[in-house]
Amino acid sequence: MMRTRMARRVAAAAAFGGGGVGVLTGAMFAVLYTEAKMARRTVGEPDGEPPTADGMYGDLPGEPITFAVLGDSTAAGLGVEDPMQTPGALLASGLAAVAEVPVRLVNVALSGAQSSDLERQVTRALEHELDVVMIMIGANDVTHRMRPAESVRHLEQATRRLIASGVEVVVATCPDLGTIEPIAQPLRYLARQWSRNLAAAQTIAVVEAGGRTVSLGSLLGPEFLARPKAMFGPDRFHPSVEGYATAAMASLPSVCAALDLWPLDEVSPDSFRGEGVLPIAQAAIEAAAEGGTEVTGTDVGGRERGPRGRWALLRHRRRQQIPTPATVEPDAESGADPDGAESDSKVERTAPTPFEDARGNVAEEI
Numbered sequence: 001m002m003r004t005r006m007a008r009r010v011a012a013a014a015a016f017g018g019g020g021v022g023v024l025t026g027a028m029f030a031v032l033y034t035e036a037k038m039a040r041r042t043v044g045e046p047d048g049e050p051p052t053a054d055g056m057y058g059d060l061p062g063e064p065i066t067f068a069v070l071g072d073s074t075a076a077g078l079g080v081e082d083p084m085q086t087p088g089a090l091l092a093s094g095l096a097a098v099a100e101v102p103v104r105l106v107n108v109a110l111s112g113a114q115s116s117d118l119e120r121q122v123t124r125a126l127e128h129e130l131d132v133v134m135i136m137i138g139a140n141d142v143t144h145r146m147r148p149a150e151s152v153r154h155l156e157q158a159t160r161r162l163i164a165s166g167v168e169v170v171v172a173t174c175p176d177l178g179t180i181e182p183i184a185q186p187l188r189y190l191a192r193q194w195s196r197n198l199a200a201a202q203t204i205a206v207v208e209a210g211g212r213t214v215s216l217g218s219l220l221g222p223e224f225l226a227r228p229k230a231m232f233g234p235d236r237f238h239p240s241v242e243g244y245a246t247a248a249m250a251s252l253p254s255v256c257a258a259l260d261l262w263p264l265d266e267v268s269p270d271s272f273r274g275e276g277v278l279p280i281a282q283a284a285i286e287a288a289a290e291g292g293t294e295v296t297g298t299d300v301g302g303r304e305r306g307p308r309g310r311w312a313l314l315r316h317r318r319r320q321q322i323p324t325p326a327t328v329e330p331d332a333e334s335g336a337d338p339d340g341a342e343s344d345s346k347v348e349r350t351a352p353t354p355f356e357d358a359r360g361n362v363a364e365e366i
Contacts, residue, residue, distance in 0.1 A: 020234040050076035053083035057103045058096030068125040071136035075109035085241045090248035114140045115154035130167045138174025156205040168258040169211035171201035196288040203284035210295035213289040214254040250292040255319040281309035
């Protein structure tokens with residue numbers, strides 16, 4: 001109940017221009033910031049820049065879907081060398097396979113970005129005629145002591161601006177920084193609570209603005225806690241190749257659902273799995289605790305709001321392994337293929353991607 005009230009207060013402060021909530025400021029920010037600096041000194045700064053993956057995905061007929069990725073280094077795919085291993089490329093490939101039309105990827109995410117950078121990123125993204133956007137933001141807001149209400153306000157404004165432009169918005173909420181190995185206890189517990197509170201407040205603001213969210217939870221689920229060496233990259237801060245694939249599999253159903261392309265949406269919510277319609281604050285808290293949980297607005301009896309605020313539909317998405325299209329066309333503007341080489345031809349892909357099994361069949365992971 002306390003966390004529900006906290007999420008409501010942060011979201012309300014963002015909506016009305018408040019500076020923040022006292023319990024999440026002051027000493028908590030200072031301690032978390034200090035520990036984050038110590039952790040960064042331990043692991044060092046990641047080398048290089050994220051690979052560029054912009055371009056057309058799917059050698060398929062039909063009008064392309066234009067898909068943009070906004071956010072921070074995780075959205076950009078920092079830490080991988082192959083552009084096809086970035087979350088944007090994985091999501092674009094999966095979306096093309098589900099929609100059976102090509103998908104043009106536009107990635108304007110920036111390493112080190114905080115929510116305050118979203119206004120600039122939205123401006124850049126809207127230079128294209130977008131259909132759907134994925135935003136991954138929040139971790140740097142935590143480590144750089146941005147007030148939660150300010151962080152949420154930037155995200156809400158970005159969401160409203162995109163939706164007003166006719167773009168569907170999916171937000172992958174703040175990951176659980178309590179999974180980061182170099183952050184020691186008891187500060188790891190503090191990081192977990194802070195980031196989950198921010199994720200819940202992000203959910204309330206985004207759904208109120210007309211978007212939908214998917215929780216990254218403990219950086220996409222229990223795998224990151226159980227197998228941190230496999231799921232994190234060499235810096236022990238950013239995801240590994242396998243970690244990014246897990247993130248993409250958890251987010252893909254929500255991106256497809258935003259465009260009414262997810263066939264499982266025809267199945268009623270499963271109450272035995274904890275799915276169903278809840279007041280938005282309660283749904284936000286539950287989603288923040290479990291990776292891959294989607295929250296979107298809904299109505300009950302034709303009404304969007306009940307006694308405890310906006311109604312929300314909570315779904316625990318089953319991650320899907322989906323075969324991706326066989327080719328990727330270089331971005332015409334850059335003239336570069338996804339591997340960074342100059343080329344006028346398409347890039348053939350012969351090996352299964354993280355969405356495929358060895359036979360290229362659709363496989364479900366419960």
